[in-house]
Amino acid sequence: xxxxxxIHHHETLEIHPDTxxxxxxxxxxxxxxxxxxxxxxxxxxxxxxxxxxxxxLHNSTFGGPSSRDLFSLxxxxxxxxxxxxxxxxxxxxxxxxLRSDKNKVIGWLAVSFLLGASFIAMELHEFAHLAQEGNxxxxxxxxxxxxxxxxxxxxxxSFGLLWMVVMMAQVFSVGVTIDTFRRLxxxxxxxxxxxxxxxxxFTFVYLMGVI
Amino acid sequence: xxSELSLxxxxxxxxxxxxxxxxxxxxxxxxxxxxxxxxIERLFSEQNLMYVxxxxxxxxxxxxxxxxxxxxxxxxxRWESVVFGFTxxxxxxxxxxxxxxxxxxxxxxxxxxxxxxxxxx
Numbered sequence: 001x002x003x004x005x006x007i008h009h010h011e012t013l014e015i016h017p018d019t020x021x022x023x024x025x026x027x028x029x030x031x032x033x034x035x036x037x038x039x040x041x042x043x044x045x046x047x048x049x050x051x052x053x054x055x056x057l058h059n060s061t062f063g064g065p066s067s068r069d070l071f072s073l074x075x076x077x078x079x080x081x082x083x084x085x086x087x088x089x090x091x092x093x094x095x096x097x098l099r100s101d102k103n104k105v106i107g108w109l110a111v112s113f114l115l116g117a118s119f120i121a122m123e124l125h126e127f128a129h130l131a132q133e134g135n136x137x138x139x140x141x142x143x144x145x146x147x148x149x150x151x152x153x154x155x156x157x158s159f160g161l162l163w164m165v166v167m168m169a170q171v172f173s174v175g176v177t178i179d180t181f182r183r184l185x186x187x188x189x190x191x192x193x194x195x196x197x198x199x200x201x202f203t204f205v206y207l208m209g210v211i
Numbered sequence: 212x213x214s215e216l217s218l219x220x221x222x223x224x225x226x227x228x229x230x231x232x233x234x235x236x237x238x239x240x241x242x243x244x245x246x247x248x249x250x251i252e253r254l255f256s257e258q259n260l261m262y263v264x265x266x267x268x269x270x271x272x273x274x275x276x277x278x279x280x281x282x283x284x285x286x287x288x289r290w291e292s293v294v295f296g297f298t299x300x301x302x303x304x305x306x307x308x309x310x311x312x313x314x315x316x317x318x319x320x321x322x323x324x325x326x327x328x329x330x331x332x
Contacts, residue, residue: 025290027216029224037291041298048302055306056313077247084239087279091232098222178218185225192279196272202243203268207250211260 029182036186040193043156047197050152051204054145058209062140067209070135076206079122080198083157086115087195094188100176105184106168112191113164116157123154146205153201156194163187226281235278242271 025031058067093108127147130136137147167187170180216224246267249255255263276282283292 025286025288029216029221030286033224034290034294038294041294044298045301045305048305052306052309055310073247073251077243080243080247084236084243087275088232088236091227091235091279094225094227095229095232098225098227176218178216178221181218181221181225188227189280192275196275196280199243199268199271199275203246203264207246207264208261211250211257 029178029185032182033185033189036189040189043193044197047149047152047200050145050149051200054149054205057141057145060141062142064140064143065135066142067146067205070130071206071209073206073210075122075126076202079119080202082115082119082122083195083198086112086119087192089115090188090191094184097171097176097181097184102171102175105171105176109164109168109171113161113168116161116164116191120154120157120161123150127151150201150205153194153197156197160187160191160194163190224286226284231278235274238274238278239271242267242274 025034089108090112093105093112096104096108130143135143137144164187167180167184170183174180176184246264249260249263249267253260282295283289285291
């Protein structure tokens with residue numbers, strides 16, 4: 001029975017192969033970028049659950065401070081600007097990669113790295129300040145969900161910084177090749193994606209937090 | 212059967228341009244600035260302010276999806292757009308569904324329970 005089915009299935013596959021159009025997605029570049037895009041979409045769902053958790057818990061302060069008492073708009077505005085600039089300088093690195101301008105790719109990646117690192121520094125400073133005043137993730141459900149959401153984003157940015165160092169080293173040693181260009185495309189998707197997530201963090205957490 | 216592409220062919224598969232980055236960057240700058248400005252100046256009532264900055268965030272997300280992440284600009288068949296559309300569907304079901312259920316639960320259960328903040332911090 002199984003054998004019969006296998007043969008039958010095999011025949012239906014082979015008898016009508018659609019060769020009228022070449023499939024444009026059979027090369028390593030397209031397959032990798034599609035696979036990486038799917039990873040980003042699963043990451044979107046991870047952030048969706050964290051945002052939803054925050055939305056449900058942000059009033060559960062357990063007698064502790066609320067978002068209105070804690071968040072500073074000047075810090076979050078600076079963080080937003082830094083991440084947006086980092087996103088666009090990463091784009092400039094990609095445009096330099098299109099022209100195979102090795103030094104400019106490394107230069108723009110270095111600028112993105114410094115901006116990303118200062119973003120992480122500001123965030124860690126903010127977290128340390130909250131923890132010092134007794135408002136760590138252990139204080140209330142609101143603060144637990146806040147640290148989980150913003151911390152997960154920060155962790156992603158930190159991994160992005162590590163990836164950027166690796167890409168700078170690879171471009172430095174082999175230049176812009178098929179392999180490094182493909183990795184740069186994936187990296188730029190990752191970096192722009194993190195800026196996209198941040199739009200919703202500054203809107204839902206920081207802006208709506210002080211309204 | 213798989214045909215590998217050369218570096219120049221791959222470069223044509225990536226759709227970023229300087230103009231697109233500039234449009235995306237300045238639109239994002241404007242929309243971010245507007246969001247913060249509206250909240251600092253409190254130009255609307257609380258409820259309306261929420262809706263306005265949520266709308267501004269969605270507009271900025273669409274701008275960045277189009278100009279930075281190049282959604283919907285890949286070669287046909289557009290698998291990336293299909294995956295993206297499905298993700299947005301699941302996102303909306305999970306987010307709106309959860310918030311709806313938890314809000315409903317809170318309204319049904321909470322009225323009898325008074326919020327008693329703990330005395331010891």
